[in-house]
Amino acid sequence: MLSLLPLLLASPALASEAPASQAPTRHLVASTQPMQHPALGEFPLESAELAKRKRPWLAAGLNWFLPGAGYIYNGQRPALGATFLVGAVGLTVVEQSHAFFGEGLKTYDPKLFNLMFASVLVMNTGFAIDAFREAKQLNTDNGHPPKRQARLAPALMPTGEEELAYGLVLQVR
Numbered sequence: 001m002l003s004l005l006p007l008l009l010a011s012p013a014l015a016s017e018a019p020a021s022q023a024p025t026r027h028l029v030a031s032t033q034p035m036q037h038p039a040l041g042e043f044p045l046e047s048a049e050l051a052k053r054k055r056p057w058l059a060a061g062l063n064w065f066l067p068g069a070g071y072i073y074n075g076q077r078p079a080l081g082a083t084f085l086v087g088a089v090g091l092t093v094v095e096q097s098h099a100f101f102g103e104g105l106k107t108y109d110p111k112l113f114n115l116m117f118a119s120v121l122v123m124n125t126g127f128a129i130d131a132f133r134e135a136k137q138l139n140t141d142n143g144h145p146p147k148r149q150a151r152l153a154p155a156l157m158p159t160g161e162e163e164l165a166y167g168l169v170l171q172v173r
Contacts, residue, residue: 051142054135063131064124070131074138084127148172 054074063070067088071081095105095116106113140146155169 051138053142053144054138056132056135056139059135060128060132064128067124067127070127071134074131074134076134076138 059070059073061070062073066085068081068084068086071077071084105116150170150172152168153171155167156164157167159165
């Protein structure tokens with residue numbers, strides 16, 4: 001923590017480059033060039049590390065199966081993630097172990113159980129999408145180049161004569 005103090009003191013120069021309407025990024029992106037600070041002099045950035053690339057699909061999967069775990073993995077909102085995780089585990093324990101007049105919720109009131117199941121499914125899907133987007137944004141903010149993307153696109157293709165044919169083109173970027 002003490003070794004990051006010079007970096008925090010030098011950060012106003014980095015924050016001034018961002019537009020006023022844009023909030024400064026919260027993650028440290030390291031450079032191999034030494035930084036110069038008027039009061040402290042030149043110092044290397046060996047102690048600072050480039051934030052690791054997040055895997056969006058892993059964050060989404062964690063948040064879908066264990067709500068909150070994807071947020072903890074991303075490291076952006078761990079307190080919120082821990083709250084969701086504890087709440088989800090607690091509700092699952094109540095749903096699975098609580099007996100309603102000697103029966104489980106599924107056999108005692110199937111309509112209520114189906115409503116609860118659908119609600120949890122929608123909620124977990126929303127959490128997964130949010131964790132996926134958060135991980136992709138973290139990668140962008142931390143200077144990681146986007147991974148290659150491939151897609152098929154419709155296109156007109158010459159056939160050799162003066163005719164055109166429809167086809168698909170594979171675009172990789």
